[in-house]
Amino acid sequence: MTKIHPTAIVEDGAQIGNGCVIGPYSVVGPNVTLHDGVELKSHVVVAGHTSVGEGTTIFPFASIGHQPQDLKYAGEVTRLEIGRNNQIREHATMNPGTAGGGGLTKIGDNCLFMMSTHVGHDCVVGNGCILANNATLAGHVELEDHVILGGLSAVRQWIRVGKGAIIGGLTGVEFDLIPFGSAIGDRAHLAGLNLVGLKRSNLPREEIHALRAAYREIFESEEGTLLERAARVAEAHADRPLVKTVTDFMFARENRRFMTPRGEG
Structure with missing residues (x-):
């Protein structure tokens, strides 16, 4: 009652x-x-x-x-x-x-x-x-599924945060954060992947390894622009669902600015 x-x-x-x-x-x-x-x-x-x-x-x-x-x-x-x-x-x-x-x-x-x-x-x-x-x-702001925000963090207007991403405490988010990404910093930078969350989700090891390789190709290489590198990765890893989640997120909207290890990309 x-x-x-x-x-x-x-x-x-x-x-x-x-x-x-x-x-x-x-x-x-x-x-x-x-x-x-x-x-x-x-x-x-x-x-x-x-x-x-x-x-x-x-x-x-x-x-x-x-x-x-x-x-x-x-x-x-x-x-x-x-x-x-x-x-x-x-x-x-x-x-x-x-x-x-x-x-x-x-x-x-x-x-x-x-x-x-x-x-x-x-x-x-x-x-x-x-x-x-x-x-x-x-x-x-758009948060996809299973996003975690740490204490005292703040996400600026119109920002997208991809599924499975994690944002550290005291972090200010000014650019879109890729799925499974990890962000830290006063003005946030991309600090890698949310590997703890990925492992807790019991995802296949080979899919996580593929995602880590794709991350390095997109965010650590200096050949071409960020979106050009993402396009190459999307083609090379078309059969990898975790990689596709990231690249689909990056190409879902035009004229977006993405968080990178250096801040903005």
Whole structure:
């Protein structure tokens, strides 16, 4: 059965699923949908046109769905969609989209957002991502699946981070980070591949070796431009799925700037 604490406020129009728990002093707005099994611990505010997927738990003092931190926002209806089985910890903030960014901020399933993390307007976060304490995403950031951000890291607006990548603590990300990449630094540089994550995923050893060879060819060679080297690697390793993930990411959008061992490429 759904449990709503007597001190909580659930406004008329809110849709509350089966088995939800709404804790003390929490506030749920009129355009919010909480799917089955969502738990708001206490002092949680969920506002705006926000949908929270089943099994998600939100901890005290989180602010979810309030208007975007964008001076161009003029009150238009935009949305925040949060997937299933996420943990959103204390003081985390998540904003809906803006008209100029497509109107939607979207969070996948099985993510962990630690204390005081921020997801800005129009972001897209994949499945299984982890944002450590105080990690922040500016507007329009895209995180693919299983990305990890270290504490106090920050990703600039419009940046893409490929699947399986890891960003160290206190790192500022200004350029796209390839899938499985590892980034560190005050202004981040590419520090190799996320080999720990690759090994934990139980991927075939030969595929990891192929990816390491491709990485060296793309980022350590000095023959041709970065994209020319990536094109040669894509042709030479067309039968290697991990390599293809990286090269597809690099060629998916035009006029992108990629993080390299020297910073920008």
